[in-house]
Amino acid sequence: MKKIVIVGGGTGGTVVANVLARKRISDTAIIVVNDSSNHVYQPAFIYRALGEIIDESKIMREERKLLDKKVELLIDRALKIDVQNRQVWLESGKQLEYDYLIISTGSRIVPEEVPGYRAAHHFYTLEGARILHETLERFNGGVVAVGIGGIPYKCPPAPAEFCCLLDYYFTKRKIRDKVEIHYLSPLPRTFPHEAVAESIREMMEEKEIHWHPMFNIESIDSERRVVNSLEGESLKYDLLVMVPPHRGAEVVERSELGVDGGWIPVDKHTLQYRDYSEVYAIGDATNLPISKAGSVAHFEAKVVAERIYSDTIGHKPEAVYDGRVTCFCDAGFKKAIYMSFNYENPPKKPRFSYLWYLGKQMVNRFYWSLILRGIV
């Protein structure tokens, strides 16, 4: 019996397992190892922070129920991956051998890398979002600074989106005139892609959100409530929200599979790890110079499932990833933008509209069924 082992059962891991299960490859076991029995929908963290979602059971499901019955799920933590000997060592003491390995361990946050980070808030974990919500509810006016602790981080539009949604939140609370919102961008523009940056800048100007280009956060002086940039600028704040720096998963670093921050180097088209044609990495875990986004994990998962399937039936794997990214940015007041691009074609300048707001709602709704099953 052949074994396909998937380490990490988040967005990418769940999609690849379900697509492979539907292919009904004979004499092959599909095993997902995930360190939690729950699957949490991370894009909802922003809405949890802003109080649009309070009931957290709506944004999590049991991973077992999201996986095809033919997939075996082990709730365990991978401690070491040995690609030379095709083995994965688990915290429980088990040792898995594999014929194909897919690493979809995502990323982890490392706030401790920024001196003084304890004074800041974030919405990059459910707990962080919950605490930020309580803080926002007590906040009655002053300067809110939203910054970025390092690149890359999950969901590039998230901090700009959060600024726009703060404008909406304070407007609803009728205290918008008492709040100054500042967006600290580590780039010379509001977003990595120029055309999208232009739309976001226009939206920020319309909403009177102050944005600071080239503000790479170096340290936080919590006593004076000042955030300092590497470029020598400082900003006094009353409430600081900061995307924490990200790194690859611990198991990737421990297994020495990652480069520069623990990101796994893979071929940008085949998603294969170095010369190990049976080892793939997908989603946030890779070092590909594209967005760390659920849509990327989803598109890549389908490519890898197709490649492994071809190999098992004796065909040359031909499916390739073209760098496709799709994402939305919600601006509040029921308006959003949508962007879609790939390695060859940068995004066009998007327009904020109600239609794209509805599009984002649809994705949120169909995440659990169509998206995680790999049907769309």
Ligand SMILES: Cc1cc2nc3c(=O)[nH]c(=O)nc-3n(C[C@H](O)[C@H](O)[C@H](O)COP(=O)(O)OP(=O)(O)OC[C@H]3O[C@@H](n4cnc5c(N)ncnc54)[C@H](O)[C@@H]3O)c2cc1C
């Ligand atoms: C606030 C926020 C907003 C976002 N908004 C969007 C959005 O609008 N659109 C979008 O496309 N994306 C968005 N994202 C990003 C998206 O959630 C991630 O890019 C996506 O989940 C990545 O999928 P993945 O499979 O690579 O990793 P994940 O979904 O993070 O899954 C990784 C899994 O691996 C497990 N794991 C890690 N280490 C081990 C180990 N050693 N052993 C076993 N299991 C392990 C983890 O527990 C987890 O279940 C957002 C993220 C955040 C935080």
